[in-house]
Amino acid sequence: MATTTQEISIGDLPARAAAASSEGELKGDNMAINVGPSHPTTHGVLRLLMELDGDTITKCRPVIGYLHRGDEKIAENMTYNQFVPYTDRLDYLAPLANNVAYAMTVEKVAGLQVPERCEAIRVLCCELARISSHLLGVGVYGMDAGAWTVFMYTFTEREKLYTLFEELTGARFTTSYTRIGGVARDIPEGWLGRVNDFCNGVLPVLDQVEKLLTRNRIFLDRTEGIGVISRETALAYGLTGPNLRASGVDFDLRKDRPYLGYDRYDFDVPVGTTGDCYDRYLVRGEEIRQSVRIVRQIIETFPDGPVCAEEAKQIVAPQKSKVLSSMEELIQNFMITTEGPRIPAGEVYFEAENPKGALGFFLVSKGGGVPYRLKIRGPSFCSLSLLEELVPGHHMTDITCILGSLDFVMGECDR
Amino acid sequence: MKATDFTDLVQRFDFLTERESADHLAVNCPADRLLELATALRDELAYDLLLDVTAVDWDAEHPRFTGVYHLYTTERHEYLRIAANCTDDIEPTLPSLSTLYPAANWHERETYDLMGIRYEGHPDLSRILMWDDYPYHPLRKEFPLAGIETPLPADDVAAQTNAKVLPAPMMGGPFVAPTEGPMSQAEPLAKDESWTEKEENQ
Numbered sequence: 035m036a037t038t039t040q041e042i043s044i045g046d047l048p049a050r051a052a053a054a055s056s057e058g059e060l061k062g063d064n065m066a067i068n069v070g071p072s073h074p075t076t077h078g079v080l081r082l083l084m085e086l087d088g089d090t091i092t093k094c095r096p097v098i099g100y101l102h103r104g105d106e107k108i109a110e111n112m113t114y115n116q117f118v119p120y121t122d123r124l125d126y127l128a129p130l131a132n133n134v135a136y137a138m139t140v141e142k143v144a145g146l147q148v149p150e151r152c153e154a155i156r157v158l159c160c161e162l163a164r165i166s167s168h169l170l171g172v173g174v175y176g177m178d179a180g181a182w183t184v185f186m187y188t189f190t191e192r193e194k195l196y197t198l199f200e201e202l203t204g205a206r207f208t209t210s211y212t213r214i215g216g217v218a219r220d221i222p223e224g225w226l227g228r229v230n231d232f233c234n235g236v237l238p239v240l241d242q243v244e245k246l247l248t249r250n251r252i253f254l255d256r257t258e259g260i261g262v263i264s265r266e267t268a269l270a271y272g273l274t275g276p277n278l279r280a281s282g283v284d285f286d287l288r289k290d291r292p293y294l295g296y297d298r299y300d301f302d303v304p305v306g307t308t309g310d311c312y313d314r315y316l317v318r319g320e321e322i323r324q325s326v327r328i329v330r331q332i333i334e335t336f337p338d339g340p341v342c343a344e345e346a347k348q349i350v351a352p353q354k355s356k357v358l359s360s361m362e363e364l365i366q367n368f369m370i371t372t373e374g375p376r377i378p379a380g381e382v383y384f385e386a387e388n389p390k391g392a393l394g395f396f397l398v399s400k401g402g403g404v405p406y407r408l409k410i411r412g413p414s415f416c417s418l419s420l421l422e423e424l425v426p427g428h429h430m431t432d433i434t435c436i437l438g439s440l441d442f443v444m445g446e447c448d449r
Numbered sequence: 450m451k452a453t454d455f456t457d458l459v460q461r462f463d464f465l466t467e468r469e470s471a472d473h474l475a476v477n478c479p480a481d482r483l484l485e486l487a488t489a490l491r492d493e494l495a496y497d498l499l500l501d502v503t504a505v506d507w508d509a510e511h512p513r514f515t516g517v518y519h520l521y522t523t524e525r526h527e528y529l530r531i532a533a534n535c536t537d538d539i540e541p542t543l544p545s546l547s548t549l550y551p552a553a554n555w556h557e558r559e560t561y562d563l564m565g566i567r568y569e570g571h572p573d574l575s576r577i578l579m580w581d582d583y584p585y586h587p588l589r590k591e592f593p594l595a596g597i598e599t600p601l602p603a604d605d606v607a608a609q610t611n612a613k614v615l616p617a618p619m620m621g622g623p624f625v626a627p628t629e630g631p632m633s634q635a636e637p638l639a640k641d642e643s644w645t646e647k648e649e650n651q
Contacts, residue, residue: 107592416555
């Protein structure tokens with residue numbers, strides 16, 4: 035059989051490739067990817083709609099609202115003290131700090147000053163809540179970046195802290211510890227000593243964690259220069275707390291607008307330089323150490339006295355022992371329970387420096403025992419609004435690190 | 450540094466009036482001057498953080514809706530509250546600040562979603578907490594606490610199961626009682642009276 039050969043010319047390869055790509059032949063479509071709403075990296079129910087070009091994200095649209103419970107509507111329909119348990123469920127990793135922020139907002143519109151001992155207990159609550167939240171934040175962040183061991187260390191410590199919370203409030207998670215004008219009960223006997231023991235134990239663990247992460251080549255590669263938030267962007271998007279400070283803005287409400295007598299305690303505010311994922315890790319680690327410093331100072335100078343502003347008879351419920359033996363206290367207790375504390379009319383906005391950022395409450399009171407309008411400003415809400423701008427340009431695998439470093443909580447974002 | 454007070458602001462912005470406040474400096478601003486005010490506050494007076502955007506529904510009063518903004522300056526560490534009344538009670542609108550402060554983008558979407566205030570000039574004023582087809586604005590005062598029956602957002606599930614989004618049963622819940630009326634209603638029950646067990650005189 036006769037065979038013929040035919041020469042095939044492949045021509046000018048670069049020119050062909052250029053022609054093909056301009057016709058869209060080699061380009062291919064961008065891939066749409068959906069992460070969440072139930073996905074391990076999203077730490078809750080966050081959904082990300084993303085568009086990928088190869089491995090690079092070109093578009094990201096966060097979808098939130100899966101945990102919306104209508105807390106603001108609920109608040110308008112119950113008395114002030116009844117709303118305290120709902121604040122537990124905002125940032126559910128630091129319920130004690132939320133309780134304090136809410137109680138202080140209402141006290142502000144009432145013009146109520148709580149006694150010194152109550153202030154000290156509340157600062158203690160806030161700082162322990164910060165330690166517990168950051169311990170989880172750093173631990174889970176390590177896990178997101180592939181360092182599982184860190185989580186085991188920090189979670190063990192957090193567990194010890196929760197035992198302390200249980201002793202103080204009766205609950206590990208949903209503490210509901212504050213009341214308008216005070217706290218639910220005084221600290222148990224010997225509790226401060228156990229807090230001190232915890233402080234002594236947590237610092238060596240932090241050293242271990244830092245040995246595992248701070249100079250870890252893999253961790254550095256995954257976090258350094260990733261998710262960089264510039265100072266201007268951070269401010270424009272209303273970031274607060276560790277996320278803002280990591281971007282180099284020295285803004286801490288405990289220092290800048292001291293409440294609860296924070297100006298009496300000596301502590302430093304860590305501030306980052308580049309605003310990348312690594313800086314956010316460093317800031318959180320240091321904040322735990324500073325909180326331990328504050329806790330130790332409180333233990334040293336713990337004041338005596340009442341834990342409630344007892345002179346405010348229309349706001350603070352009387353002691354239980356007196357309710358059953360005295361008519362006046364019985365009536366007072368009945369009125370506060372059924373109609374709520376008598377809060378004067380007015381508008382206030384109060385923000386507290388919570389572990390995740392500035393948790394704000396805007397309260398409009400028309401007088402009486404029920405808020406007219408209560409707006410809750412969750413710091414995680416603002417952190418997540420940045421994703422749309424922050425994420426594009428990164429690789430798919432960076433998503434875990436970016437989300438982990440922002441340390442958000444959906445309970446507070448969706449309210 | 451001297452704290453900003455109302456006289457400083459009114460010298461620069463003569464359209465402002467002072468607003469009663471239990472804590473920070475607060476001003477009333479006409480809705481049509483809001484953008485001008487916010488631009489000047491950000492660029493000249495260093496109010497660099499927009500912390501919160503929200504609105505209040507005053508129910509039967511006029512103006513019914515008031516938009517409330519909280520600004521903060523990281524230079525002088527002061528808050529400023531700006532309140533702007535919506536002139537229209539039926540179709541409340543306010544100018545959007547999202548071009549000035551990107552933070553306003555989500556806050557305004559939330560206020561639109563829950564309170565029904567339209568922000569003019571917002572790049573994407575869609576619902577954020579409720580689902581896209583949700584027909585109501587739940588934070589308005591006339592919206593009942595228990596909710597209103599609405600179709601399920603998932604059409605395929607709704608077609609198969611006939612399921613709907615139902616109002617929440619509120620009986621015996623922790624909600625405040627109306628202060629007037631018969632004793633059976635003075636117990637802590639839902640404000641929504643359709644759930645109250647029975648009238649006392651029956």
